[in-house]
Amino acid sequence: MIQSMTGYARSECKDKGRVFVLEIRSVNHKYCDISIKLPKTLLGLEGMIKKTVQEKFSRGKFDVLVSRNGSDDYTRRLVLDEELVSQYFNILQGLKTKFGLKGDIDINLLAGFSDLIKVAEIEDDQKEIEKVLRLLLHRAMDSLIKARMEEGKALCNDIVKRIRIVASAINRVDKIATKVLSAYHKRLEERVSSLNRSLKIEPARLAQEVALIAERCDITEEIVRFRSHIKQFNKLLKEDKGVGRRLDFLLQEMNREINTVGSKANDAEISIEVVNIKNELEKVREQVQNIE
Numbered sequence: 001m002i003q004s005m006t007g008y009a010r011s012e013c014k015d016k017g018r019v020f021v022l023e024i025r026s027v028n029h030k031y032c033d034i035s036i037k038l039p040k041t042l043l044g045l046e047g048m049i050k051k052t053v054q055e056k057f058s059r060g061k062f063d064v065l066v067s068r069n070g071s072d073d074y075t076r077r078l079v080l081d082e083e084l085v086s087q088y089f090n091i092l093q094g095l096k097t098k099f100g101l102k103g104d105i106d107i108n109l110l111a112g113f114s115d116l117i118k119v120a121e122i123e124d125d126q127k128e129i130e131k132v133l134r135l136l137l138h139r140a141m142d143s144l145i146k147a148r149m150e151e152g153k154a155l156c157n158d159i160v161k162r163i164r165i166v167a168s169a170i171n172r173v174d175k176i177a178t179k180v181l182s183a184y185h186k187r188l189e190e191r192v193s194s195l196n197r198s199l200k201i202e203p204a205r206l207a208q209e210v211a212l213i214a215e216r217c218d219i220t221e222e223i224v225r226f227r228s229h230i231k232q233f234n235k236l237l238k239e240d241k242g243v244g245r246r247l248d249f250l251l252q253e254m255n256r257e258i259n260t261v262g263s264k265a266n267d268a269e270i271s272i273e274v275v276n277i278k279n280e281l282e283k284v285r286e287q288v289q290n291i292e
Helices: 040-056 082-099 126-196 203-216 220-236 244-264 268-288
Strands: 007-015 018-027 032-037 060-070 076-080 117-121
Touching: 007 126, 018 126, 032 040, 040 060, 040 126, 060 126, 126 220, 126 244, 126 268, 220 244, 244 268
Parallel strands: 032 060
Antiparallel strands: 007 018, 018 060, 076 117
Protein backbone atom coordinates (compact mmCIF):
# COMPACT_ATOMS: atom_id res chain seq x y z
CA MET A 1 0.00 0.00 0.00
CA ILE A 2 1.24 3.48 -0.83
CA GLN A 3 2.29 5.84 1.94
CA SER A 4 1.58 9.50 2.47
CA MET A 5 4.58 11.60 3.47
CA THR A 6 2.65 13.29 6.27
CA GLY A 7 2.50 11.83 9.77
CA TYR A 8 3.40 12.09 13.44
CA ALA A 9 4.45 9.55 16.06
CA ARG A 10 5.65 9.59 19.67
CA SER A 11 7.20 6.98 21.94
CA GLU A 12 8.60 7.10 25.44
CA CYS A 13 10.51 4.89 27.83
CA LYS A 14 11.46 5.03 31.51
CA ASP A 15 15.04 4.17 32.35
CA LYS A 16 16.65 4.52 35.81
CA GLY A 17 14.38 7.28 36.99
CA ARG A 18 14.39 9.21 33.74
CA VAL A 19 11.84 9.39 30.95
CA PHE A 20 13.11 9.45 27.37
CA VAL A 21 10.66 10.82 24.80
CA LEU A 22 11.14 10.59 21.04
CA GLU A 23 8.88 12.44 18.61
CA ILE A 24 9.03 12.25 14.84
CA ARG A 25 7.11 14.35 12.33
CA SER A 26 7.14 14.03 8.55
CA VAL A 27 5.81 16.16 5.71
CA ASN A 28 6.16 15.99 1.95
CA HIS A 29 9.56 16.73 0.43
CA LYS A 30 11.27 16.04 -2.85
CA TYR A 31 14.07 14.11 -1.15
CA CYS A 32 14.78 12.59 2.28
CA ASP A 33 15.62 15.50 4.58
CA ILE A 34 16.20 14.79 8.29
CA SER A 35 16.48 17.30 11.12
CA ILE A 36 17.41 16.02 14.61
CA LYS A 37 17.33 17.78 17.98
CA LEU A 38 19.03 16.08 20.93
CA PRO A 39 20.16 16.96 24.46
CA LYS A 40 23.82 18.03 24.45
CA THR A 41 24.92 14.86 26.20
CA LEU A 42 23.39 12.73 23.43
CA LEU A 43 24.69 14.57 20.35
CA GLY A 44 26.96 11.63 19.58
CA LEU A 45 23.90 9.55 18.66
CA GLU A 46 22.72 11.88 15.88
CA GLY A 47 24.42 9.85 13.15
CA MET A 48 22.78 6.63 14.30
CA ILE A 49 19.32 8.22 14.30
CA LYS A 50 19.77 9.76 10.85
CA LYS A 51 21.01 6.52 9.30
CA THR A 52 18.14 4.52 10.84
CA VAL A 53 15.51 6.91 9.47
CA GLN A 54 17.13 6.88 6.00
CA GLU A 55 16.99 3.08 5.95
CA LYS A 56 13.26 3.15 6.64
CA PHE A 57 12.04 6.00 4.44
CA SER A 58 12.91 7.14 0.91
CA ARG A 59 11.22 10.57 0.81
CA GLY A 60 9.92 13.22 3.18
CA LYS A 61 11.10 15.93 5.54
CA PHE A 62 11.57 14.46 9.01
CA ASP A 63 11.90 16.30 12.32
CA VAL A 64 13.15 14.07 15.13
CA LEU A 65 13.06 15.44 18.68
CA VAL A 66 14.54 13.58 21.65
CA SER A 67 14.04 14.86 25.18
CA ARG A 68 15.01 13.51 28.59
CA ASN A 69 12.89 14.30 31.63
CA GLY A 70 12.59 13.12 35.23
CA SER A 71 15.17 12.56 37.98
CA ASP A 72 18.84 12.79 37.10
CA ASP A 73 20.04 11.95 40.64
CA TYR A 74 21.73 8.79 39.53
CA THR A 75 23.95 10.75 37.15
CA ARG A 76 25.38 12.94 39.95
CA ARG A 77 27.45 12.28 43.08
CA LEU A 78 29.12 14.34 45.83
CA VAL A 79 32.90 14.57 45.69
CA LEU A 80 35.15 15.79 48.55
CA ASP A 81 38.11 17.86 47.43
CA GLU A 82 40.65 16.41 49.87
CA GLU A 83 43.49 18.53 48.58
CA LEU A 84 41.48 21.69 49.25
CA VAL A 85 40.58 20.41 52.76
CA SER A 86 44.30 19.98 53.50
CA GLN A 87 45.03 23.51 52.32
CA TYR A 88 42.24 24.98 54.48
CA PHE A 89 43.39 22.96 57.49
CA ASN A 90 47.04 23.97 57.08
CA ILE A 91 46.13 27.62 56.66
CA LEU A 92 43.90 27.59 59.76
CA GLN A 93 46.51 25.71 61.77
CA GLY A 94 49.12 28.23 60.69
CA LEU A 95 46.88 31.10 61.78
CA LYS A 96 46.38 29.54 65.23
CA THR A 97 50.11 29.05 65.73
CA LYS A 98 51.21 32.42 64.37
CA PHE A 99 48.65 34.54 66.17
CA GLY A 100 47.99 32.35 69.21
CA LEU A 101 44.37 31.89 68.38
CA LYS A 102 42.11 29.62 70.41
CA GLY A 103 39.55 27.12 69.23
CA ASP A 104 39.48 23.75 67.57
CA ILE A 105 39.73 23.11 63.85
CA ASP A 106 36.93 20.54 63.60
CA ILE A 107 34.33 19.30 61.18
CA ASN A 108 31.89 22.07 62.03
CA LEU A 109 34.42 24.69 61.05
CA LEU A 110 35.45 22.99 57.83
CA ALA A 111 31.83 22.35 56.83
CA GLY A 112 31.37 26.08 56.55
CA PHE A 113 33.52 26.16 53.42
CA SER A 114 31.05 25.38 50.59
CA ASP A 115 33.67 24.63 47.97
CA LEU A 116 35.05 21.57 49.75
CA ILE A 117 32.23 19.32 48.56
CA LYS A 118 31.20 19.50 44.92
CA VAL A 119 28.51 17.88 42.77
CA ALA A 120 30.16 15.86 40.01
CA GLU A 121 28.36 14.71 36.87
CA ILE A 122 28.66 11.05 36.00
CA GLU A 123 28.95 10.47 32.26
CA ASP A 124 26.05 8.63 30.66
CA ASP A 125 26.60 5.08 29.52
CA GLN A 126 26.37 5.84 25.78
CA LYS A 127 25.88 2.21 24.81
CA GLU A 128 22.98 1.84 27.19
CA ILE A 129 21.43 5.13 26.07
CA GLU A 130 21.86 4.17 22.41
CA LYS A 131 20.01 0.91 23.08
CA VAL A 132 17.11 2.81 24.65
CA LEU A 133 16.96 5.34 21.79
CA ARG A 134 17.08 2.64 19.13
CA LEU A 135 14.08 0.98 20.77
CA LEU A 136 12.20 4.29 20.94
CA LEU A 137 13.09 5.19 17.36
CA HIS A 138 11.88 1.89 15.91
CA ARG A 139 8.65 2.12 17.89
CA ALA A 140 8.06 5.66 16.67
CA MET A 141 8.89 4.79 13.06
CA ASP A 142 6.49 1.82 13.11
CA SER A 143 3.74 4.11 14.40
CA LEU A 144 4.65 6.73 11.80
CA ILE A 145 4.47 4.19 8.99
CA LYS A 146 1.03 3.13 10.21
CA ALA A 147 -0.16 6.76 10.22
CA ARG A 148 1.32 7.41 6.77
CA MET A 149 -0.31 4.26 5.38
CA GLU A 150 -3.71 5.27 6.74
CA GLU A 151 -3.48 8.65 5.06
CA GLY A 152 -2.02 7.01 1.97
CA LYS A 153 -5.10 4.80 1.75
CA ALA A 154 -7.36 7.86 1.84
CA LEU A 155 -5.24 9.57 -0.85
CA CYS A 156 -5.31 6.44 -3.00
CA ASN A 157 -9.10 6.15 -2.79
CA ASP A 158 -9.52 9.74 -3.92
CA ILE A 159 -6.96 9.33 -6.72
CA VAL A 160 -8.59 6.13 -8.01
CA LYS A 161 -11.97 7.87 -8.10
CA ARG A 162 -10.56 10.78 -10.14
CA ILE A 163 -8.62 8.54 -12.51
CA ARG A 164 -11.86 6.69 -13.25
CA ILE A 165 -13.47 10.02 -14.12
CA VAL A 166 -10.53 10.76 -16.42
CA ALA A 167 -10.75 7.30 -18.06
CA SER A 168 -14.47 7.77 -18.74
CA ALA A 169 -13.81 11.20 -20.20
CA ILE A 170 -11.09 9.92 -22.55
CA ASN A 171 -13.49 7.20 -23.72
CA ARG A 172 -16.03 9.89 -24.58
CA VAL A 173 -13.33 11.85 -26.42
CA ASP A 174 -12.51 8.73 -28.43
CA LYS A 175 -16.14 8.26 -29.47
CA ILE A 176 -16.60 11.91 -30.34
CA ALA A 177 -13.32 11.98 -32.26
CA THR A 178 -14.39 9.05 -34.45
CA LYS A 179 -17.53 10.88 -35.50
CA VAL A 180 -15.72 14.20 -35.87
CA LEU A 181 -12.96 12.70 -38.03
CA SER A 182 -15.45 10.96 -40.29
CA ALA A 183 -17.48 14.16 -40.71
CA TYR A 184 -14.33 16.23 -41.24
CA HIS A 185 -13.09 13.80 -43.88
CA LYS A 186 -16.46 14.03 -45.68
CA ARG A 187 -16.45 17.83 -45.62
CA LEU A 188 -12.94 17.92 -47.03
CA GLU A 189 -13.89 15.65 -49.89
CA GLU A 190 -16.92 17.82 -50.68
CA ARG A 191 -14.86 21.02 -50.67
CA VAL A 192 -12.10 19.51 -52.78
CA SER A 193 -14.65 18.05 -55.13
CA SER A 194 -16.20 21.49 -55.67
CA LEU A 195 -12.74 22.94 -56.30
CA ASN A 196 -11.92 20.14 -58.69
CA ARG A 197 -14.71 21.25 -61.00
CA SER A 198 -12.77 24.39 -61.80
CA LEU A 199 -9.25 22.97 -61.27
CA LYS A 200 -7.88 19.87 -62.88
CA ILE A 201 -6.40 17.76 -60.04
CA GLU A 202 -5.38 14.13 -60.33
CA PRO A 203 -7.69 11.90 -58.23
CA ALA A 204 -4.73 10.06 -56.59
CA ARG A 205 -3.07 13.33 -55.64
CA LEU A 206 -6.35 14.66 -54.32
CA ALA A 207 -6.97 11.59 -52.17
CA GLN A 208 -3.41 11.84 -50.75
CA GLU A 209 -3.85 15.48 -49.72
CA VAL A 210 -7.19 14.77 -48.08
CA ALA A 211 -5.64 11.92 -46.12
CA LEU A 212 -2.73 14.11 -44.96
CA ILE A 213 -5.04 16.87 -43.74
CA ALA A 214 -7.25 14.37 -41.93
CA GLU A 215 -4.17 12.77 -40.32
CA ARG A 216 -3.17 16.08 -38.77
CA CYS A 217 -6.45 16.10 -36.90
CA ASP A 218 -6.32 12.43 -35.91
CA ILE A 219 -5.87 11.94 -32.13
CA THR A 220 -5.89 8.13 -32.11
CA GLU A 221 -2.22 7.81 -31.10
CA GLU A 222 -2.60 10.31 -28.26
CA ILE A 223 -5.61 8.46 -26.90
CA VAL A 224 -3.78 5.10 -27.08
CA ARG A 225 -0.79 6.52 -25.19
CA PHE A 226 -3.07 8.22 -22.66
CA ARG A 227 -4.83 4.94 -21.90
CA SER A 228 -1.46 3.23 -21.54
CA HIS A 229 -0.40 5.84 -18.98
CA ILE A 230 -3.63 5.27 -17.02
CA LYS A 231 -2.95 1.54 -16.98
CA GLN A 232 0.60 2.08 -15.67
CA PHE A 233 -0.68 4.62 -13.14
CA ASN A 234 -3.24 2.21 -11.68
CA LYS A 235 -0.59 -0.51 -11.49
CA LEU A 236 1.76 1.74 -9.50
CA LEU A 237 -1.01 2.55 -7.01
CA LYS A 238 -0.94 -1.11 -5.95
CA GLU A 239 2.78 -1.11 -5.11
CA ASP A 240 4.06 -0.72 -1.55
CA LYS A 241 6.06 2.51 -1.52
CA GLY A 242 8.44 4.78 -3.38
CA VAL A 243 6.03 5.43 -6.27
CA GLY A 244 5.41 9.17 -5.85
CA ARG A 245 7.95 10.34 -8.43
CA ARG A 246 6.84 7.77 -11.01
CA LEU A 247 3.20 8.73 -10.52
CA ASP A 248 4.13 12.37 -10.97
CA PHE A 249 6.00 11.53 -14.20
CA LEU A 250 2.99 9.68 -15.63
CA LEU A 251 0.75 12.64 -14.80
CA GLN A 252 3.10 14.90 -16.74
CA GLU A 253 2.86 12.53 -19.71
CA MET A 254 -0.95 12.45 -19.49
CA ASN A 255 -1.05 16.24 -19.44
CA ARG A 256 1.20 16.36 -22.47
CA GLU A 257 -1.02 13.96 -24.42
CA ILE A 258 -4.28 15.70 -23.48
CA ASN A 259 -2.81 19.09 -24.44
CA THR A 260 -2.02 17.65 -27.86
CA VAL A 261 -5.56 16.29 -28.12
CA GLY A 262 -6.93 19.73 -27.32
CA SER A 263 -4.79 21.45 -29.93
CA LYS A 264 -5.47 18.91 -32.71
CA ALA A 265 -9.18 18.27 -32.22
CA ASN A 266 -11.17 21.12 -33.69
CA ASP A 267 -14.39 20.32 -31.86
CA ALA A 268 -16.31 22.04 -29.03
CA GLU A 269 -17.40 18.79 -27.31
CA ILE A 270 -13.84 17.47 -27.22
CA SER A 271 -12.57 20.81 -25.92
CA ILE A 272 -15.00 20.61 -22.99
CA GLU A 273 -13.87 17.08 -22.16
CA VAL A 274 -10.21 18.13 -22.40
CA VAL A 275 -10.77 20.94 -19.87
CA ASN A 276 -12.51 18.53 -17.49
CA ILE A 277 -9.70 15.99 -17.82
CA LYS A 278 -7.03 18.61 -17.14
CA ASN A 279 -8.91 19.78 -14.03
CA GLU A 280 -9.07 16.23 -12.65
CA LEU A 281 -5.40 15.59 -13.45
CA GLU A 282 -4.44 18.73 -11.53
CA LYS A 283 -6.37 17.51 -8.49
CA VAL A 284 -4.64 14.14 -8.76
CA ARG A 285 -1.26 15.86 -9.06
CA GLU A 286 -1.88 17.74 -5.80
CA GLN A 287 -2.55 14.44 -4.04
CA VAL A 288 0.44 12.71 -5.62
CA GLN A 289 2.76 15.44 -4.27
CA ASN A 290 2.17 13.95 -0.82
CA ILE A 291 2.88 10.33 -1.78
CA GLU A 292 6.27 8.85 -0.88
